[in-house]
Amino acid sequence: MSQPAGLIRALRASAARGEEWLVALDFDGTLAPLRRARSAARLPHTRRLLLQRLGRLPGVRVVIVSGRALHDLRRRCRILGAGLSGEHGMSLTGFGRAWSHPATARLRRESAALAAAAERLTLPMSGVEIERKRTSVAVHWRRSPTVRRDAEPLGRALSGLLPRGWRLAGGKCVWELRPDLARGKGDAILLAQRRLGPEARVLFIGDDETDEEGFRRLGRAAWTVRVGRGETVARWRVKGSPDVDALLAALRAVRAQAGLSPSPSRTRPRSSTRRAPQR
């Protein structure tokens, strides 16, 4: 299994400087293998343990960022100590006070109406599944042979339903109806980073279009890794899930090699911010 050598070098140097790491990972397709039925997506137990052990190291925090609703993500992840961000950056837990986008109440009403309209539209299409979330609607077509042949007509029809301030976004076997807030996974990761302390270094690993948005948002200041094929703006690429495991193990090894005795920047309690000096 090949590891992005440049990334490992950067991680070593960072660990030697005692920098804190925020390790952000997408869920479906990155941590959980894609399944025909979305409800069947599971985080493999060994990977859960890897993430848990990584997140327990001094100076390392883990956050899972997904398009799934937060309650769904929480049920599927169950990684002790990890933060969670659902609905493409619209919520964040695990880094101090839980946060959700201020427009959530309004978007909830709009997404309910949109989900009902999408249900009506797709009623005659077998294998299309509507997922209603708090602030968005996902139209999954992995199990529809007709849409799999050509997804564009469905995309155009869904576009016709969009009220002002909403947009259509594509992903792996999904059309997403999302509020046009220019907010995504990258913003949630930056919020988590601010809450840890802005000096924390960000690593983000993802496999899909919304992750690409995140890579762009985070820019060159972050270590970004694309899983699998496809065009990417990420700085590194790994082939698939086994490489993600290898990378997580490498992160842990690098951190352990650098010595686990906390540096001054890592001695403060995890929930606190830079304000309170340690005594």
Ligand SMILES: [Mg+2]
């Ligand atoms: Mg994904």
